[in-house]
Amino acid sequence: MNIRPFTNKDAEKIVCLWNRAHPQYPLTKEQMAKKLFLDSNFLPENLLIAEENQEIVAFAYVPHHLSGDNATGYISYFSVNPKKDVAAVGALLLGACEKHQRDGGRKAISTAYAPLY
Secondary structure, three states: OEEEEOOHHHHHHHHHHHHHHOOOOOOOHHHHHHHHHOOOOOOHHHEEEEEEOOEEEEEEEOOEOOOOOOOEEEOEEEEEOOOOOHHHHHHHHHHHHHHHHHHOOOOEEEOOOOOOO
């Protein structure tokens, strides 16, 4: 499995993956754009994409505040394709999220981040 940063070509695919993995919390492309891509702290490199054989199998948004106190990193929008080994893929992605935040100098990691997904 390869973990890489988001590119614009991923947008529609991650909306589809979110809706497949979280049918109880469906999002439209517009809602995803408003809640994620238009977040004032959004940077493409903070949206991690997990691929297997060039297919997106999971993603996670790992932002930090761009101004003020940025010692805390967050893990938000964590989603794994339910047709994959959710535990294994999720564990690998979680490890990548933690490493990404540590490498960025974050001293703490929290899951409490608006928009509460």
